[in-house]
Amino acid sequence: MDLTSGPITKTLILFALPTLASNILQTLSGSVNSIWVGQFLGEGALAATANANIIMFLMFGAFFGFGMAATVLIGQSMGRGDIDAARRATGGVIGLALLFSVLIAVVGWFASDRILRWLETPPEAFTLAHDYLRVTFLAVPASMLSVTLMMASRGAGDAITPLRFMILAVVLDVVFNPVLILGLGPFPRLGIAGSALATAAAGTISLIGMIAWFYRKNHVLRLRGRELSYLYPKWSELRFIIGRGLPMGAQMFVISGAGLVMIGLVNREGLVTAAAYGATLQLWNYIQMPALAVGAAVSSMAAQNIGARRWDRVSAVTTSGITINLAMTGVLIVLLLLFDRAALALFLGSESPAIEVSRNIQLIATWTFLPFGTTIVLISTLRANGSVVPPLIILFLSMFPIRFGIYHFGYPLIGSDIIWWSFPLSSLASLAMAWVIYRRGNWRGPMPQPA
Incomplete structure (x- = not known):
């Protein structure tokens, strides 16, 4: 959407509604998954997911500011008509997200027990939380890249693409959860690890689909040829994103x-x-x-x-x-x-x-x-x-x-x-x-x- 011309109130409502729908879907997905875990695996498993989710919220909260700083850069660049600057900002924050998320995934995998002890996770939920958290950490790169792409897309004036792939992720997550928890059909029974794997698989599929969509539709933020070098951000861009992020x-x-x-x-x-x-x-x-x-x-x-x-x-x-x-x-x-x-x-x-x-x-x-x-x-x-x-x-x-x-x-x-x-x-x-x-x-x- 062109956000620099036309009726302001109508444009703002039309732009905000997809984001509102995405937020509602994400919250509903978490509620439904909690129901699956609680009904199939009991209170201990539900407590385990709650402990793990606190950690994930803090991890994503730490990166949220960098994504927002890049979104501001992208939005102002689009307003000036400087598409190349918008793509540089997109490439820079994606590269930063990839580095940050891989580091978090590796550290989290090896430090999951220590983190759960710091949180004083109840003993009856500790093993379950350990299994859930480790799989969740493995999914951090895909999840963080997906969130980063969605934020960048909204900065460019496109709130529909993030909604499309949020719907896909939520539907897959809700369907995969009981299948992998209980081992329905040809799938093995994975218990609480199945819940984490379901969310990881749904997020990864959604991310792949969103990247394919960007290139198929020639999205304004897609990177081609020499633009792929933008994934290695310059220090000036990193300083701006980190300083404001x-x-x-x-x-x-x-x-x-x-x-x-x-x-x-x-x-x-x-x-x-x-x-x-x-x-x-x-x-x-x-x-x-x-x-x-x-x-x-x-x-x-x-x-x-x-x-x-x-x-x-x-x-x-x-x-x-x-x-x-x-x-x-x-x-x-x-x-x-x-x-x-x-x-x-x-x-x-x-x-x-x-x-x-x-x-x-x-x-x-x-x-x-x-x-x-x-x-x-x-x-x-x-x-x-x-x-x-x-x-x-x-x-x-x-x-x-x-x-x-x-x-x-x-x-x-x-x-x-x-x-x-x-x-x-x-x-x-x-x-x-x-x-x-x-x-x-x-x-x-x-x-x-x-x-």
Whole structure:
């Protein structure tokens, strides 16, 4: 899609919807696979996959920033009409992803036991987690290359190709899981390793298909002839991608770290509250999806318009992104609050005492995602021009000193409810900081390009 001309709101919606669909599919795939593992192999296997998935999330979070930095480069290059620069950025981040992922796979294979011990994996789940994690590490190169290609494609204005191959990966993963876990037909019974192998096989097939599609359709980012040398990135490109990618990746670690601390605080309130919070998080995963999808679309669209020097459209893209997100997220919040009991019963059972606790959490904190989504859009616009340190500072301040300060001073006054109030209050604080940076910061202007 040409993101530098035409109606802004319509274009942004059409560009964001495939990303939203991809996020929903990926989450549903994880839920279905957890059901397969839990039903066929039991709670120990489910705990094993949870431990392994935490590690994978951190690994991909570490690389996420590099992919986003390259996406900004690609978007601005496309906006300038410099296709060669977009391909250089694509080749550079793919080469970096390949090196990074192979290193992770090798280290992870040999260090899997030590990593699981650091996580204090329960003894009854340790062997299962070991088998699952080792196969998962072997699949890291294909998975990381696939994610990198999808991010690059969106930066170039193509959100449909990533959706196509996300659908393929999800369908194959859901089908392969029971086949390889149970050994259906001619396949051997592999147990939990079969679940990891199913995900690896599905991701590899999807990656091969996506690469073939790039060349068959002569995708704007495909590399041919001398362009294949772009897979060996120059130091100037690596310095740019790493310099801007590290703060973006650090944002993921800040969010993950705050989430882990919050779980610890919730666990202090007892099993019922912990179960209620766990069910609430399952529902919140879906409510936050519009913000993440719209934020990604705003970042790509703003980057292209910055590259084209269409600053008037950059402001309009941000305004449209905020409006779209508020509308989509608002509808989801209303639906959740209307049908919260039925939704929570899917996770907790209709007679669970945790349902009422979870409903209380929903009433207090679910509207958090309105200021949260607005903040994501503002940060995405800043990121589109390479402004990556202010968003990191904003997230750190809101997630740690502000959120946990609210908890510390508020707990003696209102008890455990302050945990839930800390979500919207800290989100409002992050929105205020992001708005000040967006309106008064010096993020506008030409972004330095790699030499």
